Amino acid sequence: MSAADLNGRPQNGTGARRRLVAAGAKVGPLLAAVAGIVAVWYLVTYVVLSPERRFLLPPLHQVLGTTLGNPNVMAPMLDALGQTVGVALSGLAIAVALGIGYAVVMAQSGWAEKVLYPYAVILQTIPILALTPLIGIWMGYGFGARIVVCVIIALFPMIANTLFGLQSARPAAHDLFTLSRATRAQRLFKLQFPAALPSIFTGLRNAAGLSVIGAIVGDFFFQQGLPGVGGLLRIYTLRLNMDALFMAIILTALFGVAMFSVFAALDRAVIGRWYGRGTP
Amino acid sequence: MTRTLVLDDVTKAFPTGTVALERVSLSVAAGEFVSVVGPSGCGKSTLLRLASGLDEVTGGGIEVNATSTSYVFQEATLLEWRSALRNVELVGELRGAPKADRRRRAQEALDLVGLSGFEKQHPRQLSGGMRMRVSIARALVAEPDLALFDEPFGALDEITRLRMQTELQSLFALKNFAGLFITHSVSEAVYLSTRVVVMSGRPGRVVADIPVPWSYPRPPELRYEPEFAALTGEVSAALGEHS
Ligand SMILES: Nc1ncnc2c1ncn2[C@@H]1O[C@H](COP(=O)(O)OP(=O)(O)OP(=O)(O)O)[C@@H](O)[C@H]1O
Ligand SMILES: [Mg+2]
Numbered sequence: 001m002s003a004a005d006l007n008g009r010p011q012n013g014t015g016a017r018r019r020l021v022a023a024g025a026k027v028g029p030l031l032a033a034v035a036g037i038v039a040v041w042y043l044v045t046y047v048v049l050s051p052e053r054r055f056l057l058p059p060l061h062q063v064l065g066t067t068l069g070n071p072n073v074m075a076p077m078l079d080a081l082g083q084t085v086g087v088a089l090s091g092l093a094i095a096v097a098l099g100i101g102y103a104v105v106m107a108q109s110g111w112a113e114k115v116l117y118p119y120a121v122i123l124q125t126i127p128i129l130a131l132t133p134l135i136g137i138w139m140g141y142g143f144g145a146r147i148v149v150c151v152i153i154a155l156f157p158m159i160a161n162t163l164f165g166l167q168s169a170r171p172a173a174h175d176l177f178t179l180s181r182a183t184r185a186q187r188l189f190k191l192q193f194p195a196a197l198p199s200i201f202t203g204l205r206n207a208a209g210l211s212v213i214g215a216i217v218g219d220f221f222f223q224q225g226l227p228g229v230g231g232l233l234r235i236y237t238l239r240l241n242m243d244a245l246f247m248a249i250i251l252t253a254l255f256g257v258a259m260f261s262v263f264a265a266l267d268r269a270v271i272g273r274w275y276g277r278g279t280p
Numbered sequence: 281m282t283r284t285l286v287l288d289d290v291t292k293a294f295p296t297g298t299v300a301l302e303r304v305s306l307s308v309a310a311g312e313f314v315s316v317v318g319p320s321g322c323g324k325s326t327l328l329r330l331a332s333g334l335d336e337v338t339g340g341g342i343e344v345n346a347t348s349t350s351y352v353f354q355e356a357t358l359l360e361w362r363s364a365l366r367n368v369e370l371v372g373e374l375r376g377a378p379k380a381d382r383r384r385r386a387q388e389a390l391d392l393v394g395l396s397g398f399e400k401q402h403p404r405q406l407s408g409g410m411r412m413r414v415s416i417a418r419a420l421v422a423e424p425d426l427a428l429f430d431e432p433f434g435a436l437d438e439i440t441r442l443r444m445q446t447e448l449q450s451l452f453a454l455k456n457f458a459g460l461f462i463t464h465s466v467s468e469a470v471y472l473s474t475r476v477v478v479m480s481g482r483p484g485r486v487v488a489d490i491p492v493p494w495s496y497p498r499p500p501e502l503r504y505e506p507e508f509a510a511l512t513g514e515v516s517a518a519l520g521e522h523s
Contacts (some may be wrong), residue, residue: 172357175334179351180374190374194361274361276402 058242067247077232077244080219081251084228087143088215088259091150095207098151099158100200106159107166107192108184117163124156128214132221142225146218153214154207161203165196197274201267208263212256229255283307284345284426284458285331291339292326300326302483303340310425313452313459315469317519318479324462325354327484328428331460346425346458350418352432356411358403358418364390364410365399368418389417392454393447409440416448420455429461433468445471446500453496466515471503478518488518 038060045059067073102120106113132149139145169191177187219228227235229252236245285308292301300323308314316324329335330342332351350371358367368389372382390399393413403411412432419427433441449472452459463469469476470492478488492511494502502508 170355170357172353172355173359175351175353176357176370177374178334179332179349180371182374186374190370191359194359197361275404276361276363 055242058246063243063246063250066243073244073247076227077229077248077251080227080229080232080248081255083226084212084215084219084230084252085255087146087150087218087228088211088255091147091214091218092154092208092211094147095151095154095158095211096204099155099203099207100162102159103162103166104188106163107188113163120156120159123152128153128217132217136222140224141222145222146215146228149218149221150211150214153217154211157206157210158200158203161199161206162196165199165203166192168199169195194274198271201263201271205260205263205267208259209256212252212259216252282345283309283343284312285460286343287327287331287340288343289340290327290330290337290342292323292330292335293338299483301330302485304479304484304486305340306477306486308426308458308460310458311456312475313449313461313473314475314477315461315463315473316477316479317463317466317469317515318484319481319519320464322479322482323484324479325430328430328460328462331426332428344426348422348424349426349428350420350422350424352415352419352427352429354431354434356403356408356415358411358414360403363400363402364395364406364414367403367414368421371418371422385421386417389421390414392420392451393417407440408436409444412436412444413447416451420451423455424457427457427459429459431462431464434464441468442500448472450497466512466519467503467508470508470512470515471498476515478515487521488515490515490518 041057041060045054045057049056067077102116106116128149131152135145135148139148173191173195174187177191182190215228216230216233218230220230220234223231223234229248232248233245233252236242236248285306287304287306290301290304291299293299304323304327306314306327316327318324326335328351330337331344332349333344358364359370362370365383365386368386369382372385377385387399390396393416395410395413395417398406398410403414406414415432433444436444445468452472459473461469461472466476473492476488476490476492477486478490479485480487490511
């Protein structure tokens with residue numbers, strides 16, 4: 001490792017170029033995918049749709065033009081996005097804590113797993129749309145209800161992945177702990193939990209994506225208080241405000257991608273360090 | 281000489297109906313290194329699991345006169361998220377030894393198996409032979425009176441395997457624990473041991489108990505001596521008759 005890398009400021013051109021190439025290799029495919037989507041978008045707008053029907057998919061530059069420069073549209077939209085981000089992150093945090101806790105309890109004995117796992121499966125298999133009206137009646141139509149929907153959607157991958165991870169330690173490693181007369185807590189914190197970490201991060205990545213969906217579904221149905229993006233989607237649809245509708249969709253997509261990327265990067269960083277790949 | 285491990289007429293039948301061991305009697309005294317050879321599936325691993333207390337006999341009895349027993353598994357069985365040093369430290373950590381103390385002992389054990397300088401490496405960054413050295417260091421760090429080995433070198437290439445054998449017998453000469461060593465290799469058994477026990481095919485029974493005369497440490501060239509060849513021939517013959 002050169003001195004330049006250590007203080008993060010390259011002193012010659014080659015370091016900077018290498019870094020640029022590395023960044024390009026990471027961002028390149030994503031940019032290509034975005035370009036592909038934009039190309040198809042314009043193709044549909046100008047080639048597939050006749051001028052009378054073009055309002056169904058207004059061209060991208062028009063969507064951006066009428067929304068980005070207009071504070072009357074953008075301000076409420078960003079407020080709504082902030083609200084949705086808040087719901088998604090709170091829901092995710094709760095789902096992570098509950099999911100890991102539930103899995104830890106299940107991992108304590110085959111008996112506990114047999115009794116508790118069916119509830120997780122039931123939670124996963126009930127369509128969330130069948131539950132939402134009930135949640136509204138019980139919890140009201142505000143922030144709390146939105147978070148509950150978000151938690152229900154994001155919970156299962158946390159439970160399932162954590163449990164799988166806790167059970168992934170090899171029998172010989174368990175024998176080693178048994179021979180050393182390890183306590184239950186030592187076994188959990190020094191063997192099962194560390195062994196589960198990669199799976200927990202897989203669960204976290206999936207739960208992060210689902211928490212965005214959960215937050216939007218939640219504020220689509222529960223409209224009390226500050227509207228979230230889901231609420232705006234509904235309003236724009238009713239008013240047939242196509243430019244704003246597309247802008248809102250673009251924002252939610254960006255949010256979803258950002259959530260996924262952050263957790264994927266976190267996953268790589270932590271797991272890399274964990275197994276000693278990214279040694280300092 | 282105290283008998284560190286005594287198996288008296290031990291039988292092990294699993295609930296599935298498989299009889300793995302039948303009336304096995306065997307003892308290992310302090311300062312003895314006993315190898316067990318036998319056909320695959322004859323109950324060698326089962327024997328070690330019984331000796332270590334991981335599993336229980338269904339007949340006969342086991343006596344262990346050791347304050348500390350260690351176990352080296354067929355695979356290195358290291359915790360992948362821990363560095364070599366912290367893997368060796370694990371046993372002391374689980375027993376609540378003070379940190380400075382257990383770290384010093386772990387460092388000494390790593391030095392002993394020739395891994396000075398690799399303390400901070402994680403298992404994925406080590407070769408198969410080095411991982412097995414870490415595993416042996418972890419077993420020796422507890423200063424065991426009884427050390428059990430379940431085919432520890434089975435997965436290593438021939439060159440590494442020979443080097444590990446040389447190292448293990450010099451460690452034995454140094455530490456003088458009572459050793460019980462499972463292997464498939466007759467020459468490995470003869471080179472390492474004070475005695476070679478030959479088992480029959482399942483259900484495993486002891487069919488020969490052959491003493492090995494040479495003192496420790498043993499030079500690698502011992503393997504090319506005619507007496508060595510004669511002894512491996514004797515063990516192989518006992519194996520061949522009963523498998
Ligand atoms: N937990 C168990 N339940 C049922 N049968 C078992 C169990 N463990 C081992 N066995 C059976 O006991 C017999 C002896 O097994 P063991 O693993 O001790 O053999 P081994 O001599 O170590 O074989 P190898 O040389 O291949 O390692 C085998 O037939 C095996 O199928
Ligand atoms: Mg075996």
